[in-house]
Amino acid sequence: MNNAQLAIDNETGHAAGVNDWLGNGQSAQIKMGNSFTTTNERTLDVHEHLFMIGDKQTHLYQILEGVIGIYKMLPDGRRQIVTFYYPGDIIGGGDKSNWTQHAEALCNAKVRCIPASTVDTLITTEPGFGQALLSMLATELEETRDQLLSLGRKSALEKVATFLLRISRRNKREGTEEGLLHLPMKRAEIADYLGLTIETVSRNITKLKTTGIIRLESKSLVSVKDISLLEELADGGC
Amino acid sequence: MNNAQLAIDNETGHAAGVNDWLGNGQSAQIKMGNSFTTTNERTLDVHEHLFMIGDKQTHLYQILEGVIGIYKMLPDGRRQIVTFYYPGDIIGGGDKSNWTQHAEALCNAKVRCIPASTVDTLITTEPGFGQALLSMLATELEETRDQLLSLGRKSALEKVATFLLRISRRNKREGTEEGLLHLPMKRAEIADYLGLTIETVSRNITKLKTTGIIRLESKSLVSVKDISLLEELADGGC
DNA sequence: GTTCTGAATTGATACATATCAATACACAGA
Protein backbone atom coordinates (compact mmCIF):
# COMPACT_ATOMS: atom_id res chain seq x y z
CA MET A 1 0.00 0.00 0.00
CA ASN A 2 1.04 3.52 -0.76
CA ASN A 3 -0.05 3.99 2.11
CA ALA A 4 -3.06 5.03 4.09
CA GLN A 5 -2.53 3.14 7.27
CA LEU A 6 -0.96 5.43 9.76
CA ALA A 7 -3.85 7.12 11.51
CA ILE A 8 -4.31 5.14 14.68
CA ASP A 9 -7.84 4.27 15.62
CA ASN A 10 -7.92 4.96 19.34
CA GLU A 11 -10.63 2.48 20.12
CA THR A 12 -9.45 -0.62 18.32
CA GLY A 13 -5.78 0.27 18.23
CA HIS A 14 -5.62 -0.82 14.60
CA ALA A 15 -4.30 1.33 11.79
CA ALA A 16 -7.20 3.12 10.14
CA GLY A 17 -6.56 3.68 6.45
CA VAL A 18 -8.61 5.06 3.60
CA ASN A 19 -9.39 1.50 2.52
CA ASP A 20 -11.22 0.94 5.81
CA TRP A 21 -13.95 3.19 4.48
CA LEU A 22 -13.71 2.40 0.81
CA GLY A 23 -13.52 -1.36 1.22
CA ASN A 24 -11.27 -3.72 -0.64
CA GLY A 25 -13.18 -4.00 -3.87
CA GLN A 26 -15.11 -7.12 -2.88
CA SER A 27 -18.25 -5.09 -2.49
CA ALA A 28 -19.47 -2.42 -4.87
CA GLN A 29 -21.08 -0.56 -2.00
CA ILE A 30 -19.65 2.03 0.34
CA LYS A 31 -21.44 2.56 3.63
CA MET A 32 -21.88 6.19 4.69
CA GLY A 33 -23.76 6.48 7.95
CA ASN A 34 -26.82 4.45 7.11
CA SER A 35 -26.93 5.06 3.38
CA PHE A 36 -24.89 3.39 0.64
CA THR A 37 -23.09 4.52 -2.48
CA THR A 38 -22.46 2.21 -5.39
CA THR A 39 -19.10 2.23 -7.14
CA ASN A 40 -18.22 0.77 -10.47
CA GLU A 41 -15.13 -0.95 -11.74
CA ARG A 42 -13.16 -0.17 -14.82
CA THR A 43 -10.86 -2.47 -16.73
CA LEU A 44 -7.83 -1.07 -18.53
CA ASP A 45 -5.71 -2.68 -21.22
CA VAL A 46 -1.96 -2.15 -21.32
CA HIS A 47 -1.13 1.45 -22.30
CA GLU A 48 -4.71 2.56 -21.86
CA HIS A 49 -5.07 5.83 -19.98
CA LEU A 50 -7.11 6.15 -16.83
CA PHE A 51 -6.98 9.92 -17.20
CA MET A 52 -4.97 12.61 -18.95
CA ILE A 53 -3.52 15.83 -17.64
CA GLY A 54 -6.18 18.51 -17.40
CA ASP A 55 -9.08 16.06 -17.12
CA LYS A 56 -11.68 16.87 -14.52
CA GLN A 57 -11.04 14.90 -11.34
CA THR A 58 -14.44 13.25 -11.11
CA HIS A 59 -13.34 10.16 -9.23
CA LEU A 60 -10.80 8.66 -6.90
CA TYR A 61 -9.46 5.32 -8.01
CA GLN A 62 -8.63 2.30 -5.94
CA ILE A 63 -6.30 -0.08 -7.75
CA LEU A 64 -7.66 -3.62 -7.74
CA GLU A 65 -5.28 -5.29 -10.19
CA GLY A 66 -2.23 -4.31 -12.22
CA VAL A 67 -0.02 -1.25 -12.02
CA ILE A 68 -0.80 2.31 -13.04
CA GLY A 69 1.98 4.75 -13.89
CA ILE A 70 1.55 8.47 -13.23
CA TYR A 71 3.69 10.74 -15.38
CA LYS A 72 4.47 14.24 -16.51
CA MET A 73 5.85 15.24 -19.88
CA LEU A 74 7.92 18.01 -21.39
CA PRO A 75 6.71 19.40 -24.71
CA ASP A 76 9.57 17.73 -26.60
CA GLY A 77 8.55 14.27 -25.42
CA ARG A 78 10.80 13.72 -22.41
CA ARG A 79 8.83 11.88 -19.77
CA GLN A 80 9.08 11.54 -16.01
CA ILE A 81 7.07 8.86 -14.25
CA VAL A 82 6.39 10.17 -10.76
CA THR A 83 4.75 7.11 -9.19
CA PHE A 84 3.74 3.55 -9.75
CA TYR A 85 0.42 2.68 -8.11
CA TYR A 86 -0.13 -0.94 -7.06
CA PRO A 87 -3.20 -2.89 -5.91
CA GLY A 88 -4.56 -1.39 -2.71
CA ASP A 89 -3.26 2.08 -3.52
CA ILE A 90 -5.58 5.04 -3.95
CA ILE A 91 -5.08 7.58 -6.74
CA GLY A 92 -6.34 11.03 -5.86
CA GLY A 93 -7.46 12.36 -2.52
CA GLY A 94 -6.01 15.82 -2.79
CA ASP A 95 -8.64 18.41 -3.48
CA LYS A 96 -7.42 19.49 -6.90
CA SER A 97 -10.27 19.79 -9.36
CA ASN A 98 -8.22 18.70 -12.36
CA TRP A 99 -5.54 16.06 -12.77
CA THR A 100 -2.07 17.49 -13.09
CA GLN A 101 -0.54 14.44 -14.74
CA HIS A 102 -1.32 11.46 -16.93
CA ALA A 103 -2.23 7.98 -15.63
CA GLU A 104 -1.55 4.96 -17.82
CA ALA A 105 -1.98 1.26 -17.23
CA LEU A 106 1.44 -0.42 -17.48
CA CYS A 107 -0.21 -3.82 -17.76
CA ASN A 108 -3.79 -4.97 -17.81
CA ALA A 109 -5.40 -3.38 -14.79
CA LYS A 110 -8.63 -3.02 -12.91
CA VAL A 111 -9.66 -0.06 -10.77
CA ARG A 112 -12.64 0.81 -8.66
CA CYS A 113 -14.01 4.29 -9.32
CA ILE A 114 -15.17 6.25 -6.31
CA PRO A 115 -17.08 9.44 -7.12
CA ALA A 116 -15.48 12.62 -5.79
CA SER A 117 -18.83 13.52 -4.24
CA THR A 118 -18.73 10.33 -2.17
CA VAL A 119 -15.33 11.34 -0.88
CA ASP A 120 -16.60 14.80 0.03
CA THR A 121 -19.46 13.23 1.93
CA LEU A 122 -17.22 10.77 3.75
CA ILE A 123 -14.95 13.60 4.86
CA THR A 124 -17.81 15.41 6.58
CA THR A 125 -19.78 12.43 7.86
CA GLU A 126 -17.17 9.88 8.82
CA PRO A 127 -14.88 11.00 11.61
CA GLY A 128 -11.39 9.76 10.89
CA PHE A 129 -11.74 9.54 7.14
CA GLY A 130 -10.22 12.96 6.56
CA GLN A 131 -7.36 11.99 8.87
CA ALA A 132 -6.78 8.84 6.88
CA LEU A 133 -6.64 10.86 3.67
CA LEU A 134 -4.17 13.24 5.29
CA SER A 135 -2.07 10.29 6.35
CA MET A 136 -2.15 8.83 2.86
CA LEU A 137 -1.03 12.09 1.29
CA ALA A 138 1.72 12.54 3.87
CA THR A 139 3.08 9.10 3.06
CA GLU A 140 2.94 9.83 -0.63
CA LEU A 141 4.77 13.12 -0.14
CA GLU A 142 7.41 11.33 1.90
CA GLU A 143 7.96 8.71 -0.81
CA THR A 144 8.17 11.40 -3.46
CA ARG A 145 10.84 13.18 -1.44
CA ASP A 146 12.83 9.95 -1.22
CA GLN A 147 12.60 9.75 -4.96
CA LEU A 148 13.96 13.33 -5.18
CA LEU A 149 17.02 12.15 -3.29
CA SER A 150 17.45 9.29 -5.77
CA LEU A 151 17.05 11.45 -8.85
CA GLY A 152 19.15 14.32 -7.58
CA ARG A 153 22.02 12.61 -5.86
CA LYS A 154 22.33 8.91 -6.63
CA SER A 155 24.34 7.19 -9.35
CA ALA A 156 22.62 5.02 -11.95
CA LEU A 157 23.58 1.83 -10.11
CA GLU A 158 22.29 3.22 -6.83
CA LYS A 159 19.05 4.29 -8.48
CA VAL A 160 18.41 0.83 -9.87
CA ALA A 161 19.27 -0.76 -6.51
CA THR A 162 16.92 1.64 -4.74
CA PHE A 163 14.16 0.84 -7.20
CA LEU A 164 14.50 -2.92 -6.68
CA LEU A 165 14.70 -2.50 -2.94
CA ARG A 166 11.51 -0.48 -2.93
CA ILE A 167 9.69 -3.34 -4.64
CA SER A 168 11.19 -5.80 -2.18
CA ARG A 169 9.98 -3.75 0.76
CA ARG A 170 6.50 -3.46 -0.74
CA ASN A 171 6.44 -7.23 -1.06
CA LYS A 172 7.45 -7.60 2.56
CA ARG A 173 4.67 -5.22 3.67
CA GLU A 174 2.17 -7.13 1.58
CA GLY A 175 3.35 -10.41 3.00
CA THR A 176 4.69 -11.80 -0.26
CA GLU A 177 8.20 -13.06 -0.99
CA GLU A 178 10.63 -10.16 -0.40
CA GLY A 179 13.37 -11.86 -2.38
CA LEU A 180 11.36 -12.44 -5.53
CA LEU A 181 10.55 -9.29 -7.46
CA HIS A 182 8.11 -9.14 -10.31
CA LEU A 183 8.64 -6.15 -12.60
CA PRO A 184 5.33 -5.49 -14.31
CA MET A 185 6.75 -2.54 -16.27
CA LYS A 186 9.14 -2.37 -19.20
CA ARG A 187 12.73 -1.10 -19.05
CA ALA A 188 11.59 2.11 -20.74
CA GLU A 189 9.23 2.78 -17.85
CA ILE A 190 11.84 2.02 -15.23
CA ALA A 191 14.12 4.43 -17.10
CA ASP A 192 11.49 7.17 -17.13
CA TYR A 193 10.97 6.64 -13.43
CA LEU A 194 14.67 6.79 -12.56
CA GLY A 195 15.63 9.61 -14.94
CA LEU A 196 17.87 7.31 -16.99
CA THR A 197 17.85 5.74 -20.45
CA ILE A 198 16.74 2.20 -21.26
CA GLU A 199 20.33 1.23 -21.99
CA THR A 200 21.66 2.51 -18.68
CA VAL A 201 18.95 0.67 -16.76
CA SER A 202 19.77 -2.51 -18.64
CA ARG A 203 23.51 -2.18 -18.10
CA ASN A 204 23.08 -1.67 -14.37
CA ILE A 205 20.68 -4.57 -13.99
CA THR A 206 23.36 -6.62 -15.73
CA LYS A 207 25.95 -5.23 -13.34
CA LEU A 208 23.87 -6.29 -10.32
CA LYS A 209 23.52 -9.69 -11.97
CA THR A 210 27.24 -10.20 -12.64
CA THR A 211 28.04 -9.04 -9.10
CA GLY A 212 25.81 -11.83 -7.86
CA ILE A 213 23.47 -9.49 -5.99
CA ILE A 214 20.47 -10.49 -8.10
CA ARG A 215 19.55 -13.22 -10.55
CA LEU A 216 17.32 -12.67 -13.57
CA GLU A 217 14.78 -15.48 -13.61
CA SER A 218 13.28 -13.81 -16.66
CA LYS A 219 13.29 -10.26 -18.06
CA SER A 220 10.58 -9.33 -15.60
CA LEU A 221 11.36 -11.56 -12.65
CA VAL A 222 14.29 -10.81 -10.38
CA SER A 223 15.40 -12.81 -7.39
CA VAL A 224 17.52 -11.03 -4.83
CA LYS A 225 20.53 -13.08 -3.77
CA ASP A 226 22.13 -10.62 -1.36
CA ILE A 227 19.65 -8.18 0.09
CA SER A 228 22.09 -6.53 2.49
CA LEU A 229 24.47 -5.70 -0.38
CA LEU A 230 21.50 -4.32 -2.30
CA GLU A 231 20.58 -2.15 0.68
CA GLU A 232 24.15 -0.94 1.02
CA LEU A 233 24.17 0.12 -2.63
CA ALA A 234 20.76 1.77 -2.41
CA ASP A 235 21.62 3.82 0.62
CA GLY A 236 24.75 5.26 -0.86
CA GLY A 237 27.67 2.95 -0.48
CA CYS A 238 28.93 3.28 3.04
CA MET B 1 2.60 30.47 -0.09
CA ASN B 2 3.25 26.79 -0.44
CA ASN B 3 0.15 26.68 -0.52
CA ALA B 4 -2.94 26.23 1.53
CA GLN B 5 -5.38 28.30 -0.39
CA LEU B 6 -7.38 26.06 -2.62
CA ALA B 7 -10.27 24.92 -0.52
CA ILE B 8 -13.05 27.27 -1.46
CA ASP B 9 -15.13 28.65 1.34
CA ASN B 10 -18.66 28.30 -0.01
CA GLU B 11 -20.09 31.18 1.94
CA THR B 12 -17.58 33.91 1.36
CA GLY B 13 -16.17 32.57 -1.88
CA HIS B 14 -12.66 33.28 -0.66
CA ALA B 15 -9.90 30.73 -0.60
CA ALA B 16 -9.72 29.12 2.83
CA GLY B 17 -6.17 28.21 3.75
CA VAL B 18 -4.49 26.86 6.85
CA ASN B 19 -3.34 30.37 7.69
CA ASP B 20 -6.98 31.43 8.09
CA TRP B 21 -7.04 29.44 11.28
CA LEU B 22 -3.48 29.88 12.40
CA GLY B 23 -3.32 33.60 11.77
CA ASN B 24 -0.46 35.51 10.24
CA GLY B 25 1.80 35.75 13.21
CA GLN B 26 0.59 39.16 14.35
CA SER B 27 -1.21 37.56 17.23
CA ALA B 28 0.20 34.87 19.47
CA GLN B 29 -3.27 33.47 20.00
CA ILE B 30 -5.21 30.94 18.00
CA LYS B 31 -8.96 30.88 18.44
CA MET B 32 -10.54 27.45 18.73
CA GLY B 33 -14.30 27.65 19.23
CA ASN B 34 -14.41 29.96 22.20
CA SER B 35 -11.09 29.05 23.76
CA PHE B 36 -7.61 30.24 22.81
CA THR B 37 -4.20 28.65 22.42
CA THR B 38 -1.01 30.61 22.78
CA THR B 39 1.85 30.04 20.38
CA ASN B 40 5.42 31.08 20.72
CA GLU B 41 7.94 32.34 18.24
CA ARG B 42 11.43 31.07 17.64
CA THR B 43 14.31 32.92 16.07
CA LEU B 44 16.93 31.05 14.07
CA ASP B 45 20.40 32.16 12.99
CA VAL B 46 21.80 31.17 9.64
CA HIS B 47 22.60 27.43 9.54
CA GLU B 48 20.72 26.81 12.75
CA HIS B 49 18.47 23.75 12.64
CA LEU B 50 14.75 23.94 13.35
CA PHE B 51 14.69 20.16 13.68
CA MET B 52 16.72 17.11 12.69
CA ILE B 53 15.65 13.86 11.13
CA GLY B 54 14.12 11.54 13.70
CA ASP B 55 13.12 14.35 16.07
CA LYS B 56 9.66 14.07 17.56
CA GLN B 57 7.21 16.20 15.58
CA THR B 58 5.93 18.25 18.49
CA HIS B 59 4.97 21.33 16.51
CA LEU B 60 3.93 22.69 13.18
CA TYR B 61 5.87 25.74 12.09
CA GLN B 62 4.62 28.82 10.30
CA ILE B 63 7.44 30.73 8.64
CA LEU B 64 7.35 34.40 9.61
CA GLU B 65 10.69 35.58 8.22
CA GLY B 66 13.57 34.08 6.28
CA VAL B 67 13.84 30.82 4.39
CA ILE B 68 14.06 27.29 5.78
CA GLY B 69 15.59 24.47 3.74
CA ILE B 70 14.35 20.91 4.19
CA TYR B 71 16.85 18.25 3.23
CA LYS B 72 17.77 14.58 3.21
CA MET B 73 21.26 13.15 3.28
CA LEU B 74 23.08 10.05 2.18
CA PRO B 75 25.53 8.55 4.69
CA ASP B 76 28.53 9.71 2.64
CA GLY B 77 27.47 13.33 2.84
CA ARG B 78 25.61 13.86 -0.43
CA ARG B 79 22.68 16.13 0.24
CA GLN B 80 19.35 16.75 -1.46
CA ILE B 81 17.30 19.78 -0.49
CA VAL B 82 13.66 18.83 -1.07
CA THR B 83 11.98 22.19 -0.41
CA PHE B 84 12.55 25.79 0.45
CA TYR B 85 9.93 27.18 2.81
CA TYR B 86 9.19 30.90 2.63
CA PRO B 87 7.23 33.30 4.88
CA GLY B 88 3.60 32.25 5.01
CA ASP B 89 4.40 28.58 4.42
CA ILE B 90 3.58 25.89 6.95
CA ILE B 91 6.02 23.11 7.76
CA GLY B 92 4.34 19.91 8.86
CA GLY B 93 0.68 18.98 8.72
CA GLY B 94 1.05 15.36 7.79
CA ASP B 95 0.41 13.05 10.69
CA LYS B 96 3.88 11.56 10.96
CA SER B 97 5.06 11.42 14.52
CA ASN B 98 8.73 12.02 13.68
CA TRP B 99 10.41 14.27 11.16
CA THR B 100 11.80 12.43 8.20
CA GLN B 101 14.25 15.12 7.19
CA HIS B 102 16.35 18.00 8.48
CA ALA B 103 15.24 21.64 8.54
CA GLU B 104 17.87 24.36 8.51
CA ALA B 105 17.61 28.14 8.37
CA LEU B 106 19.31 29.38 5.19
CA CYS B 107 19.37 32.91 6.53
CA ASN B 108 18.23 34.48 9.77
CA ALA B 109 14.67 33.35 10.23
CA LYS B 110 11.69 33.52 12.52
CA VAL B 111 8.98 30.88 12.89
CA ARG B 112 5.82 30.53 14.91
CA CYS B 113 5.50 27.21 16.71
CA ILE B 114 2.05 25.65 16.77
CA PRO B 115 1.71 22.65 19.10
CA ALA B 116 0.69 19.44 17.36
CA SER B 117 -2.09 19.07 19.94
CA THR B 118 -3.56 22.38 18.80
CA VAL B 119 -3.63 21.08 15.25
CA ASP B 120 -5.35 17.89 16.36
CA THR B 121 -7.97 19.94 18.13
CA LEU B 122 -8.50 22.25 15.18
CA ILE B 123 -9.06 19.27 12.91
CA THR B 124 -11.90 17.97 15.01
CA THR B 125 -13.46 21.26 16.10
CA GLU B 126 -13.04 23.55 13.12
CA PRO B 127 -14.90 22.39 10.06
CA GLY B 128 -12.81 23.12 7.01
CA PHE B 129 -9.45 23.08 8.74
CA GLY B 130 -8.78 19.48 7.83
CA GLN B 131 -9.74 20.26 4.26
CA ALA B 132 -7.31 23.16 4.22
CA LEU B 133 -4.53 20.89 5.48
CA LEU B 134 -5.41 18.37 2.79
CA SER B 135 -5.25 21.11 0.21
CA MET B 136 -1.89 22.29 1.50
CA LEU B 137 -0.41 18.80 1.33
CA ALA B 138 -1.83 18.22 -2.14
CA THR B 139 -0.18 21.41 -3.37
CA GLU B 140 3.09 20.41 -1.78
CA LEU B 141 2.92 16.97 -3.39
CA GLU B 142 2.24 18.58 -6.72
CA GLU B 143 5.24 20.89 -6.42
CA THR B 144 7.45 18.00 -5.39
CA ARG B 145 6.36 16.08 -8.47
CA ASP B 146 7.27 19.05 -10.64
CA GLN B 147 10.67 18.97 -9.04
CA LEU B 148 10.96 15.26 -9.91
CA LEU B 149 10.47 16.23 -13.54
CA SER B 150 13.26 18.80 -13.23
CA LEU B 151 15.70 16.46 -11.53
CA GLY B 152 14.96 13.47 -13.70
CA ARG B 153 14.62 14.96 -17.14
CA LYS B 154 15.90 18.53 -17.43
CA SER B 155 19.36 19.78 -18.37
CA ALA B 156 21.38 21.92 -15.98
CA LEU B 157 20.41 25.10 -17.82
CA GLU B 158 16.74 24.14 -17.77
CA LYS B 159 16.94 23.34 -14.07
CA VAL B 160 18.40 26.72 -13.25
CA ALA B 161 15.81 28.46 -15.44
CA THR B 162 13.01 26.51 -13.74
CA PHE B 163 14.37 27.44 -10.34
CA LEU B 164 14.47 31.15 -11.14
CA LEU B 165 11.02 31.02 -12.72
CA ARG B 166 9.61 29.41 -9.61
CA ILE B 167 10.86 32.31 -7.52
CA SER B 168 9.44 34.76 -10.03
CA ARG B 169 6.01 33.11 -9.85
CA ARG B 170 6.10 33.11 -6.07
CA ASN B 171 6.83 36.83 -6.18
CA LYS B 172 3.90 37.36 -8.53
CA ARG B 173 1.57 35.44 -6.20
CA GLU B 174 2.81 37.44 -3.24
CA GLY B 175 2.31 40.69 -5.15
CA THR B 176 5.99 41.62 -5.26
CA GLU B 177 8.11 42.37 -8.32
CA GLU B 178 8.11 39.28 -10.55
CA GLY B 179 11.15 40.49 -12.47
CA LEU B 180 13.39 41.03 -9.46
CA LEU B 181 14.49 37.86 -7.72
CA HIS B 182 16.19 37.79 -4.37
CA LEU B 183 18.16 34.58 -3.75
CA PRO B 184 18.43 34.18 0.00
CA MET B 185 20.41 30.95 -0.33
CA LYS B 186 23.98 30.26 -1.43
CA ARG B 187 25.01 28.58 -4.69
CA ALA B 188 25.77 25.40 -2.74
CA GLU B 189 22.16 25.27 -1.60
CA ILE B 190 20.79 25.90 -5.06
CA ALA B 191 23.06 23.10 -6.26
CA ASP B 192 21.80 20.70 -3.59
CA TYR B 193 18.24 21.58 -4.56
CA LEU B 194 18.79 21.04 -8.28
CA GLY B 195 21.00 17.97 -8.04
CA LEU B 196 24.00 19.82 -9.50
CA THR B 197 27.37 21.11 -8.31
CA ILE B 198 28.14 24.68 -7.28
CA GLU B 199 30.25 25.12 -10.40
CA THR B 200 27.53 23.97 -12.77
CA VAL B 201 24.98 26.27 -11.13
CA SER B 202 27.39 29.17 -11.43
CA ARG B 203 28.23 28.43 -15.08
CA ASN B 204 24.57 28.28 -16.03
CA ILE B 205 23.69 31.47 -14.21
CA THR B 206 26.52 33.03 -16.19
CA LYS B 207 25.10 31.54 -19.38
CA LEU B 208 21.68 33.08 -18.67
CA LYS B 209 23.48 36.35 -18.02
CA THR B 210 25.54 36.37 -21.22
CA THR B 211 22.42 35.40 -23.21
CA GLY B 212 20.78 38.52 -21.84
CA ILE B 213 17.91 36.64 -20.21
CA ILE B 214 18.86 37.81 -16.73
CA ARG B 215 21.10 40.43 -15.16
CA LEU B 216 23.03 39.92 -11.92
CA GLU B 217 22.46 43.01 -9.80
CA SER B 218 24.52 41.28 -7.13
CA LYS B 219 25.38 37.67 -6.32
CA SER B 220 22.01 37.26 -4.67
CA LEU B 221 19.84 39.61 -6.69
CA VAL B 222 18.73 38.70 -10.19
CA SER B 223 16.63 40.78 -12.50
CA VAL B 224 14.84 38.97 -15.29
CA LYS B 225 15.22 40.72 -18.63
CA ASP B 226 13.29 38.31 -20.82
CA ILE B 227 10.76 36.30 -18.89
CA SER B 228 9.24 34.56 -21.93
CA LEU B 229 12.67 33.21 -22.95
CA LEU B 230 13.18 32.06 -19.37
CA GLU B 231 9.84 30.25 -19.49
CA GLU B 232 10.71 28.64 -22.80
CA LEU B 233 13.94 27.32 -21.34
CA ALA B 234 12.29 26.11 -18.16
CA ASP B 235 9.55 24.23 -19.95
CA GLY B 236 11.92 22.30 -22.14
CA GLY B 237 13.00 24.23 -25.15
CA CYS B 238 10.23 24.07 -27.70
C1' DG C 1 42.45 52.40 3.44
C1' DT C 2 44.39 47.11 4.07
C1' DT C 3 43.85 42.43 5.16
C1' DC C 4 41.24 38.36 5.82
C1' DT C 5 37.88 34.99 4.61
C1' DG C 6 34.16 32.59 2.64
C1' DA C 7 31.79 32.53 -1.63
C1' DA C 8 31.49 32.69 -6.56
C1' DT C 9 33.45 32.41 -10.94
C1' DT C 10 36.28 30.54 -14.50
C1' DG C 11 39.41 27.07 -16.61
C1' DA C 12 41.25 22.29 -17.74
C1' DT C 13 40.33 17.65 -17.56
C1' DA C 14 37.99 13.24 -16.15
C1' DC C 15 34.20 10.42 -16.07
C1' DA C 16 29.39 8.79 -16.02
C1' DT C 17 25.67 8.49 -18.71
C1' DA C 18 23.51 9.48 -23.28
C1' DT C 19 23.44 8.49 -27.97
C1' DC C 20 23.88 5.78 -32.02
C1' DA C 21 24.16 1.17 -33.82
C1' DA C 22 24.08 -3.68 -33.92
C1' DT C 23 22.73 -7.99 -32.20
C1' DA C 24 20.09 -11.19 -29.15
C1' DC C 25 16.03 -12.60 -27.09
C1' DA C 26 11.15 -14.03 -26.37
C1' DC C 27 6.80 -14.48 -27.46
C1' DA C 28 2.67 -14.38 -30.90
C1' DG C 29 0.84 -15.79 -35.07
C1' DA C 30 1.05 -18.44 -39.22
Next chain:
DNA sequence: TCTGTGTATTGATATGTATCAATTCAGAAC
Protein backbone atom coordinates in the same frame (compact mmCIF):
# COMPACT_ATOMS: atom_id res chain seq x y z
C1' DT D 1 8.57 -25.20 -36.65
C1' DC D 2 9.38 -20.93 -38.75
C1' DT D 3 8.80 -15.96 -39.03
C1' DG D 4 7.91 -11.45 -37.51
C1' DT D 5 7.95 -7.90 -34.05
C1' DG D 6 8.65 -5.53 -30.00
C1' DT D 7 11.91 -5.53 -26.21
C1' DA D 8 16.28 -6.07 -24.04
C1' DT D 9 21.12 -6.40 -24.19
C1' DT D 10 25.64 -5.19 -25.57
C1' DG D 11 29.16 -2.32 -27.97
C1' DA D 12 31.47 2.10 -29.64
C1' DT D 13 31.52 6.81 -29.24
C1' DA D 14 29.83 11.51 -27.96
C1' DT D 15 28.64 14.75 -24.62
C1' DG D 16 27.18 17.06 -20.40
C1' DT D 17 28.33 17.55 -15.92
C1' DA D 18 31.60 16.54 -12.11
C1' DT D 19 36.04 17.13 -10.41
C1' DC D 20 40.25 19.43 -9.48
C1' DA D 21 42.56 23.79 -9.43
C1' DA D 22 43.20 28.63 -9.74
C1' DT D 23 41.55 33.29 -9.62
C1' DT D 24 38.28 36.83 -8.59
C1' DC D 25 34.98 38.99 -5.86
C1' DA D 26 32.57 41.12 -1.78
C1' DG D 27 31.89 42.00 2.64
C1' DA D 28 33.83 41.99 7.66
C1' DA D 29 37.25 43.17 10.86
C1' DC D 30 40.87 46.00 11.82
